[in-house]
Amino acid sequence: MELARIERLKTLLFAIALAGLSAGLALWLAGRAGAADLVWFAAVVPVLAALLVEILRSLARGEVGLDIVAALSMTAALAFGEELAASVVAVMYSGGTFLEGFAEGRARREMRDLLSRVPRSATRHRNGGLEDVPLDAIVPGDRLLIRQGDGVPVDGRVVSARAFLDTSALTGESLPQRLSAGEEAMSGATNAGEAFDLEALREARDSTYAGIVRLVEEAQRSRAPMSRLADRWSLGFLAVTVAIALAAWWFSGDPIRAVAVLVVATPCPLILAVPVALVAGLSRAAHYGVLVKGAGPLEAMARIRTIILDKTGTLTDGRPRIVSIDSHDGMGAQEILLLAAAADQASKHPVAQAIVAEARARGLTLPAPGDAAEIPGEGVIAHVGGRQVIVGGDGFVARRVGGAAGVHPELAAGSVMVAVGIDGRLAGHLVMSDPLREGTAGMIASLRRQGIARILLATGDREEVARRVTGDLGLDGIRAGLTPDEKVLLVLSERKHGPVMMVGDGVNDAPALAAADVGVAMGARGAAASAEAADVVLLVDRVDRIAPGIAIARRARAIALESVVAGIGLSVLGMVAAALGWLSPVQGALIQEAIDVAVILNALRALRITPEGGQEPG
Numbered sequence: 001m002e003l004a005r006i007e008r009l010k011t012l013l014f015a016i017a018l019a020g021l022s023a024g025l026a027l028w029l030a031g032r033a034g035a036a037d038l039v040w041f042a043a044v045v046p047v048l049a050a051l052l053v054e055i056l057r058s059l060a061r062g063e064v065g066l067d068i069v070a071a072l073s074m075t076a077a078l079a080f081g082e083e084l085a086a087s088v089v090a091v092m093y094s095g096g097t098f099l100e101g102f103a104e105g106r107a108r109r110e111m112r113d114l115l116s117r118v119p120r121s122a123t124r125h126r127n128g129g130l131e132d133v134p135l136d137a138i139v140p141g142d143r144l145l146i147r148q149g150d151g152v153p154v155d156g157r158v159v160s161a162r163a164f165l166d167t168s169a170l171t172g173e174s175l176p177q178r179l180s181a182g183e184e185a186m187s188g189a190t191n192a193g194e195a196f197d198l199e200a201l202r203e204a205r206d207s208t209y210a211g212i213v214r215l216v217e218e219a220q221r222s223r224a225p226m227s228r229l230a231d232r233w234s235l236g237f238l239a240v241t242v243a244i245a246l247a248a249w250w251f252s253g254d255p256i257r258a259v260a261v262l263v264v265a266t267p268c269p270l271i272l273a274v275p276v277a278l279v280a281g282l283s284r285a286a287h288y289g290v291l292v293k294g295a296g297p298l299e300a301m302a303r304i305r306t307i308i309l310d311k312t313g314t315l316t317d318g319r320p321r322i323v324s325i326d327s328h329d330g331m332g333a334q335e336i337l338l339l340a341a342a343a344d345q346a347s348k349h350p351v352a353q354a355i356v357a358e359a360r361a362r363g364l365t366l367p368a369p370g371d372a373a374e375i376p377g378e379g380v381i382a383h384v385g386g387r388q389v390i391v392g393g394d395g396f397v398a399r400r401v402g403g404a405a406g407v408h409p410e411l412a413a414g415s416v417m418v419a420v421g422i423d424g425r426l427a428g429h430l431v432m433s434d435p436l437r438e439g440t441a442g443m444i445a446s447l448r449r450q451g452i453a454r455i456l457l458a459t460g461d462r463e464e465v466a467r468r469v470t471g472d473l474g475l476d477g478i479r480a481g482l483t484p485d486e487k488v489l490l491v492l493s494e495r496k497h498g499p500v501m502m503v504g505d506g507v508n509d510a511p512a513l514a515a516a517d518v519g520v521a522m523g524a525r526g527a528a529a530s531a532e533a534a535d536v537v538l539l540v541d542r543v544d545r546i547a548p549g550i551a552i553a554r555r556a557r558a559i560a561l562e563s564v565v566a567g568i569g570l571s572v573l574g575m576v577a578a579a580l581g582w583l584s585p586v587q588g589a590l591i592q593e594a595i596d597v598a599v600i601l602n603a604l605r606a607l608r609i610t611p612e613g614g615q616e617p618g
Helices: 002-029 033-060 067-079 083-115 208-222 229-252 255-265 268-287 295-301 311-315 333-344 350-361 394-401 440-449 463-470 484-497 507-515 528-533 543-579 585-608
Strands: 121-126 129-134 143-146 156-158 162-166 177-180 196-200 290-292 306-309 321-327 370-375 379-384 387-392 416-422 425-433 454-458 477-479 500-504 518-522 536-538
Touching: 002 033, 002 083, 033 067, 033 083, 067 083, 067 229, 067 255, 083 255, 083 585, 162 196, 229 255, 229 543, 255 543, 255 585, 268 290, 268 295, 268 543, 268 585, 290 295, 290 543, 295 518, 295 543, 306 311, 306 484, 311 463, 311 500, 321 333, 321 350, 333 350, 333 379, 333 387, 333 416, 333 425, 350 416, 350 425, 379 394, 387 394, 394 416, 394 425, 440 454, 440 543, 454 484, 463 477, 484 500, 484 507, 500 507, 500 543, 507 518, 507 528, 518 543, 536 543, 543 585
Parallel strands: 306 454, 306 500, 454 477, 500 518, 518 536
Antiparallel strands: 121 129, 121 143, 143 196, 156 196, 162 177, 290 536, 321 425, 370 379, 379 387, 387 416, 416 425
16 A cells, blocks of 8 residues: 555656646746746645655665755755746656656556465365355364365365375475375465365464465565665765855856756756666566566666576476386387376376376377276276276276386486376386476576576475486586575575575575565466565566576666766766856756756667567567
8 A cells, every 4th residue: 555655646746747847838938937937836846845755764764865966956946946947857856756656566566466376265164064264263173175276274284084285386396295194284285186174283374384474574674775776876976966066156156057057967867767778678578578576676687696596396397297108018108198198187186187288289189088086196097998097106006907017117316107007907107207497408508698607406306306307407506405494595695696586486485585686486377475575577487588587687777877877977068067157057957858868768778678589478
């Protein structure tokens, strides 16, 4: 609500300033100069009042910004009867703040759909029926129903015979975890199997998910504040401006010269050109599926030196895929896949769905299974085209084909093997793994070319899995088996090498995303907590968007700097001319307006940025 109020205030102030300038010019052209001065004065006062309040707040925080120059120029112009000049400065200043507020407000609005996935309620057994209750109403001992696809709302104990949970967002393990009755389930996991009952062990505020959220908040509070581009120029420019204005007044004895200097010096190249270039960069990044939550994060992206990448769901797809099909009785691989996928159509298990998707991707037409029966967590038995098909774990299939299914001798760490039995004998195995996303190697190479000095992997998964998956990428380090707080410590320790970007998708990544100079979340399928904690959200499910995002940020910042240097240089020349008495305050305002137009046109070049390769998002 506070952010919305500030956004509305910026819009209102800009509208007042622009309307006042326009109305005053109309009155002046009609020969009513006195009325025009009153209108200009009335339009400047609200903008100046809001500006003074913001300056006082900044000074209370120990910050000195360029707003002081704008306030001095408006105040001096009003004090010495130069209302038109003051009105022009008010329009320029309020226009710049409106542009920044507009960009940040748009980013916030585009985040609402992503954050709508956060669970707000749970289903509780009560008096022989079910009721939906808010999370804070759950108390230890409550029996909850966790439907397929639901998130586990609180830490609890499995009451049903078994449960299958997708914990990838919490631990980095890409394959579902099987729990038996009596075992504990963590909040934040997702039910990947049939519905089950859970006995609540803790209240929502004391559960795993809530603890991670608190860790996010602590990381955000401890994050070093980002230094804005305009702020880094403020003190020097303010000193030069005041010195020239006082010198002009002292040596000439004419205060109007000082007013003219202040009006020409109004730092509109910084107030306007910087947000225009960065807003254009935000727009261009969004075109490539990279949502940046404001100009500050975009600036920070341009300075990144170290990138830390999560594995599951970030470098990898987070969903198992078939990497090989092994036949044990001479049956063709395509036939094994066809029969297994046809039977697995009766299951919603993630592994079964991956097998069905692979078969369809290979162009196979899957017949409907008959007499299908699924044993949750074990496998599926069905008839396909008159043949009995059994798909599941080794033990499940072995017990039904009359022999030991055996263990695949070349099964790599982190892979899973699905046995397929047909007509009472073991037909083969489907070997599944969670491979790297397409384009990952190219992305790493592109980041190296952009000057990223260090690229690390940080995962909650096992080290042997992490090394097998990423062994050919040439990373600078692999940190495996990390908890959420250990990921935060890694981010903080890497700051000694320069600004750090963290890229992740799971709940366990959210604290590290909040602690990093720039946190990047996989928003298409990632956890809402990570999207909320991040500064940047990838709206398409492609990690290779990171490289274009950084390239756009760097180019947009370079264009902003070009505009600032050119604009400030021209402003200094204008100040010197005003100090010598060659420009009146109104003439100074008009010249400053011409400078603004020039630097804004230059800043708008950021709309045409094409990152390396120039490939449009798919």
